[in-house]
Amino acid sequence: MLDEKVLKEYNPYLEVKDGELYLEGVSLKSLAQEFGTPLYVYSASYIRDRIKAYKEAFSGALICYAVKANFNPEVIRVAGEEGAGADIVSGGELLAALKGGIDPAKIVYAGVGKTVPELELAVEKEILMFNVESRDELYVLDEIAGRLGKKARIAIRVNPDVDPKTHPYISTGMKKSKFGVNFETAKEEYRLARELKNLEIVGIHCHIGSQLLDVSPYREAVEKVVGLYRELTEEGFEIRYLDIGGGLGIKYKPEDRGPSPHELAKEVLPLLEGVEAQLILEPGRSITGNAGLLISQVQFLKDKEIKHFIIVDAGMNDLVRPAIYDAYHHVVPVESKGREHIIADIVGPICETGDFLARDRRIEWLERGDYIAVLSAGAYGFAMASHYNVRPRPAEVLIENGSYRLIRKRESYEYILNTI
Numbered sequence: 424m425l426d427e428k429v430l431k432e433y434n435p436y437l438e439v440k441d442g443e444l445y446l447e448g449v450s451l452k453s454l455a456q457e458f459g460t461p462l463y464v465y466s467a468s469y470i471r472d473r474i475k476a477y478k479e480a481f482s483g484a485l486i487c488y489a490v491k492a493n494f495n496p497e498v499i500r501v502a503g504e505e506g507a508g509a510d511i512v513s514g515g516e517l518l519a520a521l522k523g524g525i526d527p528a529k530i531v532y533a534g535v536g537k538t539v540p541e542l543e544l545a546v547e548k549e550i551l552m553f554n555v556e557s558r559d560e561l562y563v564l565d566e567i568a569g570r571l572g573k574k575a576r577i578a579i580r581v582n583p584d585v586d587p588k589t590h591p592y593i594s595t596g597m598k599k600s601k602f603g604v605n606f607e608t609a610k611e612e613y614r615l616a617r618e619l620k621n622l623e624i625v626g627i628h629c630h631i632g633s634q635l636l637d638v639s640p641y642r643e644a645v646e647k648v649v650g651l652y653r654e655l656t657e658e659g660f661e662i663r664y665l666d667i668g669g670g671l672g673i674k675y676k677p678e679d680r681g682p683s684p685h686e687l688a689k690e691v692l693p694l695l696e697g698v699e700a701q702l703i704l705e706p707g708r709s710i711t712g713n714a715g716l717l718i719s720q721v722q723f724l725k726d727k728e729i730k731h732f733i734i735v736d737a738g739m740n741d742l743v744r745p746a747i748y749d750a751y752h753h754v755v756p757v758e759s760k761g762r763e764h765i766i767a768d769i770v771g772p773i774c775e776t777g778d779f780l781a782r783d784r785r786i787e788w789l790e791r792g793d794y795i796a797v798l799s800a801g802a803y804g805f806a807m808a809s810h811y812n813v814r815p816r817p818a819e820v821l822i823e824n825g826s827y828r829l830i831r832k833r834e835s836y837e838y839i840l841n842t843i
């Protein structure tokens with residue numbers, strides 16, 4: 424059941440020793456016993472490798488790690504140590520990025536609903552660029568920058584109207600989506616922004632969606648954005664940054680093949696001939712997704728006439744992707760005991776039928792007390808966790824090169840139930 428070859432396609436730092444699963448030389452069973460479950464574990468070397476792969480594929484580009492995928496400041500710090508900046512979508516993420524040691528001069532800020540306090544904080548910190556999503560945001564940002572005696576550097580987020588062929592909830596670059604503005608509106612907004620004296624126009628931004636397993640939609644989007652770049656340049660705008668967002672997909676199913684940054688570069692770089700601007704990328708999932716696993720313990724087994732259920736201690740509050748996107752996550756036992764295989768639903772303890780990690784999944788027979796590992800859980804895992812059913816959010820452990828450390832304690836009930 425523990426097929427090392429398959430596991431290594433998810434994360435080359437996974438190993439099987441004596442039938443047991445290890446990550447970067449650390450036994451996942453021993454971590455589960457030491458820290459309890461559910462437990463998120465992350466491989467730092469994997470995160471470093473991914474940032475390096477982007478930097479090699481796009482030399483000279485600024486890689487802004489999308490903090491929303493995994494906002495643990497110690498995870499952000501690893502990306503930052505490899506030279507990454509940060510892509511943020513809230514004031515909280517700005518604080519997470521700063522706590523993770525990211526230089527504000529490498530932070531870009533998108534989001535359709537930035538509030539005044541959030542904008543004030545980002546203006547004070549003098550971040551690299553605000554990716555502005557509406558006309559009103561331009562006025563509000565100009566007012567705040569003027570009041571604080573600063574200049575705010577901006578890009579307009581344009582919506583290239585391409586279909587990224589991914590889940591509709593994570594498609595962001597189509598006309599009907601709330602994100603960005605169309606090209607005609609963008610040109611008007613650039614002209615307007617030029618009149619606002621506390622704003623400095625420096626870039627163009629787009630982000631078309633997430634979990635793209637095919638890189639061709641990027642070509643369509645970047646072609647259009649480069650067209651806009653040329654028009655704006657002709658009009659005398661000085662566009663210093665071309666920010667093409669994130670969205671590269673990763674392996675969730677064993678048959679998926681997440682495209683490499685190199686494949687993305689092959690698609691995109693030829694389109695940038697004659698473009699003087701620095702490229703910015705905002706990868707999230709493709710940096711941390713397969714760095715992380717969620718470890719959970721089997722509580723009960725239940726056989727109903729037509730189905731086996733494996734009930735584990737991780738629920739949709741810990742990992743919500745299966746419930747909201749019907750997402751597939753590969754699940755393996757942390758320790759294979761060579762037992763027969765069954766087809767089962769792996770479900771959590773939450774009072775919702777949508778609370779499952781895997782459905783109709785072939786998996787080795789498990790018993791109460793055994794541990795399972797949910798793969799590809801390093802992005803949009805802990806970051807989307809909640810307290811639903813008054814469940815403390817899991818602990819997080821960062822592993823590197825045979826050592827590990829706790830980077831977030833399991834929450835206490837006192838913390839969740841505190842009402843003032």
Ligand SMILES: *Cc1c(COP(=O)(O)O)cnc(C)c1O
Nearest residue numbers: 489533633669670705706707708
């Ligand atoms: C979510 C998001 C990203 C990151 O997307 P991934 O699919 O995780 O790479 C990048 N930029 C913006 C603006 C986003 O909203």
